[in-house]
Amino acid sequence: MDSWYKEGETYDSIFTSLGSSYEECRAEAVGLYLSLFPDVLSIFGVAEKDAKTITYVNWLNLLWGVVANGPESYSVEKKCWLQVSLNLMLFMHYFGVSSAYLLEAVSF
DSSP states (O other): OOOOOOTTOOHHHHHTTHHHHHHHHHHHHHHHHHTTOHHHHHTTTOOGGGHHHHHHHHHHHHHHIIIIITGGGEETTTTEESSHHHHHHHHHHHTTIIIIIHHHHTOO
């Protein structure tokens, strides 16, 4: 390890307003990634035959959040998103996390 928080620093003091977006992005990315594994989904009672559908629905839900809910959650006056989750959804969509990778993974 070559770096760490200095005395008095916290996660929130370092990442400020970006911190909650980062944490939500991490959580969504982990959820999307883990939904690719039928063994993980089986923990929640999902049958193996339904695994690809669950992954696809997760991906679709992410995109729906950007397309349908995004415009109503943007403040023109403040020039920012009013919901943390939209920062992450736009980031993930922009970098193709939700589109190219998951579409390949759930191709029927």
